[in-house]
Amino acid sequence: MKSKAAGLPISYRLAVTSRSLAAVFGGYLLAAMASVCITLLLPVPRAEAVISGMMLSFLFYLVAFLWCFACRSAWQAWLGVLVPSLVLAMISGLAYWMKNP
Amino acid sequence: MKEGFRQAMAWLHTWTGLIFGWLLFAIFMTGTMSYFKEEISHWTQPEVPNRALDPAASLDLAQRYLQEHAPTAGSWFIELPNAREPALSVSWPKAGGGRRDFTSKTLDPATGAELQARETRGGNFFYRFHFQLEMPHPWGRWLSTFAAFIMLLGLVTGIITHKKIFKEFFTFRPGKGQRSWLDGHNAIGVLVLPFHLMISYSSLVIFMAMVMPASIIASYGDNTRGFFNDLFGGQSQVQAAGTAAPLLPLPQLYAKVQEQAPGANLAWVEVQNPGDQNARVRFARHAGDRIAHQRGGGWLFDGVNGTLEGGSQIEATPVLISGGMYGLHMGIFAGPWLRWLYFFFGLAGTAVIGTGLVMWLGKRQLKHAKSGTQPFELRLVEVLNIASMSGLLIGVAAFFWANRLLPIGLEGRADWETNCFFLLWALSLVHAMLRRGRRAWAEQLGFGALMWAGLPLLNGLTTGQGLNHSLAVGDWAMAGFDLTALASGLFLAWAASKMWRAPVVAAKRAPKAAPGKLIESEVN
Structure with missing residues (x-):
């Protein structure tokens, strides 16, 4: 990653853009899903569960962000944020359904 | 990557x-x-003069002032002076104004007289x-x-x-x-x-x-x-009953607060429906009394008969952690x-x-x-570095210069102060674009040094509250500001003098330095 910025191929630049989008938006989705999941599963009063979920969500965002730039390819970056988001969404859906049948 | x-x-x-x-x-x-x-x-x-703190007396003065100047307002808001901020300020909603449209006045906490502060x-x-x-x-x-x-x-x-x-x-x-x-x-x-x-x-x-x-x-x-x-307890607005009833003296309610929590410092007092049968008085504790931030805490009184209608608060762990984070960040305590x-x-x-x-x-x-020319992107970063660092320092100093130099009665004076901040900041960007890198740094840092170091002098000349006065009477907030400005000026002068001198040509040494290589591989 020396400063040969001008000489970098377009595919590389697209891959970096894709990773950045995955990190910013995919990572946010993952963090939001994690916060919902924590909120719905924590066995404490409602307002406290919400606060805990929100506070912990940023750690998920952080890890998702790191993942998006640490993994081997841009495709992996997207998979790595979308698959866990989907799983968390399903768990949240289940928890929500059990609370409000 | x-x-x-x-x-x-x-x-x-x-x-x-x-x-x-x-x-x-x-x-x-x-x-x-x-x-x-x-x-x-x-x-x-x-x-705004520094006075000895007496919350009960300040409340009495504020109540008298509001009774006289805003007897029909739907609510009153009183901010009490404290050790760091000497002003007593009162405000009330403007008649026919929006929800956030307030008239506010600054009072002398010792006499209750309206202060004409800039x-x-x-x-x-x-x-x-x-x-x-x-x-x-x-x-x-x-x-x-x-x-x-x-x-x-x-x-x-x-x-x-x-x-x-x-x-x-x-x-x-x-x-x-x-x-x-x-x-x-x-x-x-x-x-x-x-x-x-x-x-x-x-x-x-x-x-x-x-x-x-x-x-x-x-x-x-x-x-x-x-x-x-x-989380914070519902702060429902009580509707006015429409029948007049005198409001209890606020110092009397203040004494009740002190009974509940001896030594509590108060930040503000809100009176809803003053002069009405359904008057409510809320006392909010000063955030500096505890580390964890607590919203909606305090004491709520019936303003006519003085009964306490306090609200409950959650003190569960997650609430304490998030409030603690808030409190630690603000550092009001x-x-x-x-x-x-x-x-x-x-x-x-x-x-x-x-x-x-x-x-x-x-x-x-x-x-x-070696080539002596640098590509556009490096020049861009250089200009932005200069403007965002030394330029910001100049902009901040410009704000304070404007505060002392703009005429007191100028229409939209507060806005002009912030305009000066942004104007000088923008000018420093232009300057950084016109001058070569090191020279731009040196000139801006030097100019910043003059502006910052000049602030105590300017303060002394325009207000008569310069260091000779503030140190003598023990006005530490005023003196602390002037001394900090002076120190900032000296620091900037030192940085500027470094930049005036010929640059250390690190390029010549780089090939020789073997340990440098190791670090270079760590951060690129």
């Missing part, structure tokens, strides 16, 4: 740091100043800029919160990158150009690491309900109000020593960001040192 994990993290550290560095520098700088928000406000309104936003301007960036709501808050997240990311990627964190902590090689910058960046970063982690994570917690509302929606649906009511520590930690954070930006550029400029 293609290589190992650590290289990928170094890459992320470098580029997120570059893109957000300029913004983060301004956020950290103004945030650091905000630890002395009250003192800055005091300096910018020298008309119109200024004072320390509040820098405080608001720190998290709203003078952008329309809510974009400024979103952007600054995201910048805080990038700061947290920068810290974590920095720790991962920096493998010999403790060994190199004791390594400082001054006068070695690029390597000294890296050592400084690392040493300051590690030394103040706990503060940095706390300050960036807590800023996310402060705005979490805005930036991460998914769990509120999942749990409360459309009823987001319900969430805040559960801090006494003078701790407050200075906060200030220096904040400066250290600013310095870490600044050294990082300088390093990014220095490293890349080395490669073009």
Whole structure:
């Protein structure tokens, strides 16, 4: 990653853009899903569960962000944020359904 | 990014740091100043005299004033003076105005007379800029919160990158150009690491309900109000009954508060429906009385018969943690020593960001040192570095110069002060574009040094409350501001003198220095 910025191929630049989008938006989705999941599963009063979920969500965002730039390819970056988001969404859906049948 | 994990993290550290560095520098700088928000406000309104604190007497004066000037207002709001902010201010909603349209007056806390203080936003301007960036709501808050997240990311990627964190902590090689910058960046970063982690994570917690509302929606649906009511206790507005009844003297209610919590400091008092049968008086405790922030706390009284109608508060662990984060970030509880520590930690954070930006550029400029020309992107970063750092310092000083020099009665005076801030900041950008890099640094730092060091003099000449006066009467807020401005000026003068001298040509040494290589591989 020396400063040969001008000489970098377009595919590389697209891959970096894709990773950045995955990190910013995919990572946010993952963090939001994690916060919902924590909120719905924590066995404490409602307002406290919400606060805990929100506070912990940023750690998920952080890890998702790191993942998006640490993994081997841009495709992996997207998979790595979308698959866990989907799983968390399903768990949240289940928890929500059990609370409000 | 293609290589190992650590290289990928170094890459992320470098580029997120570059893109957000300029913004983060301004956020950290103004945030650091905000630890002395009250003192800055005091300096910018020298008309407000320092008086001995007597909350009961101040409340009595405020009540008399409001009774006379706003007897029909729907509510009164009284902000009490405290050790750091001597003004007693009263406000009430403007007749026929919007929800946030208030008339407010500043009173002398000893006599109750209206003070004609100059119109200024004072320390509040820098405080608001720190998290709203003078952008329309809510974009400024979103952007600054995201910048805080990038700061947290920068810290974590920095720790991962920096493998010999403790060994190199004791390594400082001054006068070695690029390597000294890296050592400084690392040493300051590690030394103040706990503060940095706390300050960036807590800023996310402060705005979490805005930036991460998914769990509120999942749990409360459309009823987001319900969430805040559960947390802070519903602050329902009592409707006026329409029958007149005299309001109890506020000092009497104040005495009841002191019975409940001896020694409690109060921040403000709100009276709903004054002069009505359904009058309510709310006393809010000063946030400095405890570390964890607590919203909606305090005491609510019936304003006619004086019965306490206090609200309950959740004190569960998550609430305490988030309130604690909030409290630690704001540092309102801090006494003078701790407050200075906060200030220096904040400066250290600013310095870490600044050294990082300088390093990014220095490293890349080395490669073009021989040819003497630099590519457009390096020149762009150079201009932005200069304008965002020395330019910001000039802009802040310009705000204070404007505060002393603009005519007192000028229409829209407070806005002109902030215009001067942005105008000088913009001019420094233009200047940086016109002059060559090192010369631009030297000239701007030198100009900044004059402006900052000149502030105490200007203050003495225009208000008669210069250092000779403030030190003699023990007005530490005023004296502290002047001395800090002087110290800043001296520091800038030192930095400018470094820049005037011929540059240390690190390029010649680079091939010889074997240990430098090792570090170079860590951060690129």
